[in-house]
Amino acid sequence: MSTSHEAQRLLHEIYGYTAFRPGQQQVIDSIVNGHDTMAIMPTGGGKSICYQIPALLLPGVTLVVSPLISLMKDQVDALGRVGIPATYLNSTLSTEENNERVRKASQGKYQLIYVAPERLDSSIFRSLLHSLTVSFIAVDEAHCVSQWGHDFRPSYRMIAPLITQLSPRPIVAAFTATATAEVISDMKEALELRDPNTYFTSFARENLSLSVLRGVNKRNYIKRYLQTNPDDAGIIYTATRREADQLTQYLQQAGVQAGTYHAGLRDDQRKEAQERFLFDDTRIIVATNAFGMGIDKSNVRFVIHHNMPKNMESYYQEAGRAGRDGEPSECILLFESKDVQLQKYLLEQSDLTQERKAMEYQKLQAMMDYCYTQQCLTSSILNYFGETLVAPCGTCSNCTDTTEKSDITLEAQKIFSCIKRMRERFGISMIAKVLVGSKSKRIYQLQLEQLPTYGVMKDQGAKEVEDLIKFLIAERYLGLTDDQYPVVFLREQAVQTLLGNEKVYHKTTRVMSKIVSDNALFQELRQVRKQLAQDEGVPPYVIFNDASLREMSIRLPQTEEEMLLIKGVGTEKWKRYGLLFIEAIQTFLQHHPDFITTLDPIPVETQLLTPQTKENDNKEASHLLTLAQFQQGASITAIANERQLKERTVEAHLLRSAQEGFEINWDRLIPEQHEALILAAYNQLQEVKLKPIKENLPSTIEYGTIKAVLIKNGIWK
Ligand code: ADP
Numbered sequence: 241m242s243t244s245h246e247a248q249r250l251l252h253e254i255y256g257y258t259a260f261r262p263g264q265q266q267v268i269d270s271i272v273n274g275h276d277t278m279a280i281m282p283t284g285g286g287k288s289i290c291y292q293i294p295a296l297l298l299p300g301v302t303l304v305v306s307p308l309i310s311l312m313k314d315q316v317d318a319l320g321r322v323g324i325p326a327t328y329l330n331s332t333l334s335t336e337e338n339n340e341r342v343r344k345a346s347q348g349k350y351q352l353i354y355v356a357p358e359r360l361d362s363s364i365f366r367s368l369l370h371s372l373t374v375s376f377i378a379v380d381e382a383h384c385v386s387q388w389g390h391d392f393r394p395s396y397r398m399i400a401p402l403i404t405q406l407s408p409r410p411i412v413a414a415f416t417a418t419a420t421a422e423v424i425s426d427m428k429e430a431l432e433l434r435d436p437n438t439y440f441t442s443f444a445r446e447n448l449s450l451s452v453l454r455g456v457n458k459r460n461y462i463k464r465y466l467q468t469n470p471d472d473a474g475i476i477y478t479a480t481r482r483e484a485d486q487l488t489q490y491l492q493q494a495g496v497q498a499g500t501y502h503a504g505l506r507d508d509q510r511k512e513a514q515e516r517f518l519f520d521d522t523r524i525i526v527a528t529n530a531f532g533m534g535i536d537k538s539n540v541r542f543v544i545h546h547n548m549p550k551n552m553e554s555y556y557q558e559a560g561r562a563g564r565d566g567e568p569s570e571c572i573l574l575f576e577s578k579d580v581q582l583q584k585y586l587l588e589q590s591d592l593t594q595e596r597k598a599m600e601y602q603k604l605q606a607m608m609d610y611c612y613t614q615q616c617l618t619s620s621i622l623n624y625f626g627e628t629l630v631a632p633c634g635t636c637s638n639c640t641d642t643t644e645k646s647d648i649t650l651e652a653q654k655i656f657s658c659i660k661r662m663r664e665r666f667g668i669s670m671i672a673k674v675l676v677g678s679k680s681k682r683i684y685q686l687q688l689e690q691l692p693t694y695g696v697m698k699d700q701g702a703k704e705v706e707d708l709i710k711f712l713i714a715e716r717y718l719g720l721t722d723d724q725y726p727v728v729f730l731r732e733q734a735v736q737t738l739l740g741n742e743k744v745y746h747k748t749t750r751v752m753s754k755i756v757s758d759n760a761l762f763q764e765l766r767q768v769r770k771q772l773a774q775d776e777g778v779p780p781y782v783i784f785n786d787a788s789l790r791e792m793s794i795r796l797p798q799t800e801e802e803m804l805l806i807k808g809v810g811t812e813k814w815k816r817y818g819l820l821f822i823e824a825i826q827t828f829l830q831h832h833p834d835f836i837t838t839l840d841p842i843p844v845e846t847q848l849l850t851p852q853t854k855e856n857d858n859k860e861a862s863h864l865l866t867l868a869q870f871q872q873g874a875s876i877t878a879i880a881n882e883r884q885l886k887e888r889t890v891e892a893h894l895l896r897s898a899q900e901g902f903e904i905n906w907d908r909l910i911p912e913q914h915e916a917l918i919l920a921a922y923n924q925l926q927e928v929k930l931k932p933i934k935e936n937l938p939s940t941i942e943y944g945t946i947k948a949v950l951i952k953n954g955i956w957k
């Protein structure tokens with residue numbers, strides 16, 4: 241079998257996926273065929289599989305160098321769950337743990353070893369290397385080797401000398417989501433890659449819908465958004481620690497479960513916030529850009545930027561943390577002119593060289609252009625990253641502009657004329673105060689109550705008027721100076737409006753709708769997953785991601801073969817969790833008999849997505865065919881062989897038939913001695929849950945037998 245076919249088979253069997261994502265196959269082939277390789281893929285593009293599958297196909301051990309300590313553990317946990325022996329070495333381990341792992345590694349117990357770059361030159365690691373055959377080194381987040389990258393790590397410079405010492409030299413592959421030319425040429429040089437094959441995959445992420453909203457009241461918007469999507473997990477990025485703290489407080493007061501993450505918190509506080517978010521204990525995390533490197537949580541449904549970030553690279557990386565599982569997700573940027581000033585200020589304060597500063601200013605300008613563009617947002621991001629001729633996406637806020645325009649020329653004129661009369665010397669809040677006719681002392685001290693525009697908007701609240709001014713700033717009618725106390729001034733457009741040459745329209749925000757609407761079974765399965773995750777001490781998405789649960793909640797798999805058709809369910813996951821989820825689905829259906837009628841019919845294309853169907857039987861009748869063969873005397877093994885089914889599947893068919901009321905010769909299904917044991921275990925627990933019952937029995941007794949006994953005795957309906 242060719243390596244491509246092998247790779248394809250592993251993708252199905254181990255990961256439970258039907259097709260490679262763009263680029264994955266090429267990268268895997270290149271590595272397996274012995275070439276150094278560079279893969280530039282967007283966040284969430286699926287880089288891990290690109291080195292994990294070669295690790296399985298190549299002889300010896302694969303080293304994965306990664307700077308992301310928290311991610312290593314999750315990846316190793318996830319690999320364990322699909323049956324791949326892997327471990328990691330980093331500073332979180334005690335010396336004993338470290339030694340134990342090194343010992344096992346030298347005995348060839350692992351196919352993948354994740355290692356933090358700092359560990360590379362420890363003597364114990366060096367001596368380990370000599371006892372291993374390392375056939376492949378994958379360098380994850382390889383932009384860390386470049387000074388031009390946003391995350392330079394000096395320890396990455398130890399990778400190349402290490403490779404030189406290994407003989408024979410392993411294949412080396414570098415992975416990153418940073419696509420700039422400087423970074424790429426640096427990676428090649430600093431890692432001493434030999435004539436690498438280089439693959440770029442499109443940065444398009446079709447499941448993300450992008451929006452930019454200018455001049456909205458951010459807090460109201462966010463609150464409303466969170467109310468509209470009450471079950472979904474999301475990240476809200478703020479520009480500063482203070483804003484993160486304040487917004488968290490505001491949300492908590494509004495009854496939203498939110499955590500905070502920024503560099504001003506203690507290590508343990510940060511760790512806790514991160515874990516609670518990963519484990520689905522807090523739904524929302526409000527964070528600065530310190531949060532996210534190495535966050536692998538796949539079910540982040542939205543990323544809201546409370547402020548504009550400093551450049552498109554940062555923006556797309558952060559926004560890209562939404563929807564890694566490929567499910568529909570939203571990335572929303574709330575723009576305010578103040579954000580630009582903050583970024584300029586930070587740049588000025590930085591100790592970058594003049595040349596570098598100029599470059600950063602250009603990047604900032606591109607970021608602002610994105611915030612103002614009328615074109616498709618997806619296309620503009622992709623253009624920025626060098627992809628040309630991209631068709632409008634049809635899902636971003638510019639493509640789906642359903643905003644309602646209202647003519648606010650008159651109000652705008654009042655505001656502009658007030659600013660003019662105040663001689664363009666005041667900030668937003670003072671202008672609003674004059675317009676609404678505030679009685680504050682300061683107004684009288686400055687004799688602003690004498691102005692003809694004093695109180696001309698007295699039917700509105702000061703906050704509302706402030707929002708309107710901010711909107712006019714965001715739309716470039718007004719400008720804000722760069723001073724410590726920024727002053728509002730009129731731009732050309734405002735002058736034209738005052739002259740009656742231009743009209744002003746206010747766009748009210750898009751009608752908010754839910755990102756995804758999940759059914760009740762999905763919520764139930766999420767609870768099952770959470771419980772399992774808690775028992776096993778891993779984040780829920782390590783068990784199954786949302787995409788898998790969502791598919792289960794629609795397709796209602798009842799048998800092994802049906803379960804294996806669900807995206808993300810491979811053989812090992814089936815063995816570990818399959819029956820538990822089937823059980824949960826059945827219990828749910830018993831309690832909600834009308835549920836099926838509420839489901840939309842499954843689209844035909846997805847019904848046909850059956851990677852390994854070996855039979856063309858009518859699905860519905862498949863289990864009855866099994867039953868008929870069984871009743872005619874064929875053994876389970878014989879039926880399995882003849883119909884190319886797994887024995888477990890045949891068993892599941894029979895149990896399903898029994899549940900539907902067909903007669904079954906139970907003695908042929910249940911070994912004689914087992915029934916009494918199983919019933920005893922059940923009576924002790926008094927609970928129709930397979931896992932605890934199984935745990936109270938000798939390990940030779942299979943789930944299938946337990947279920948058969950429960951059905952036979954009318955305990956499981
Ligand atoms: P990256 O490291 O590039 O950000 P990951 O390797 O973490 O991305 O993959 C993101 C998500 O996509 C993971 O949940 C992964 O299981 C899933 N994934 C990867 N490849 C595929 C595929 N071919 N089909 C479906 N899902 C995939």
Ligand code: ZN
Nearest residue numbers: 616633636639
């Ligand atoms: Zn678009």
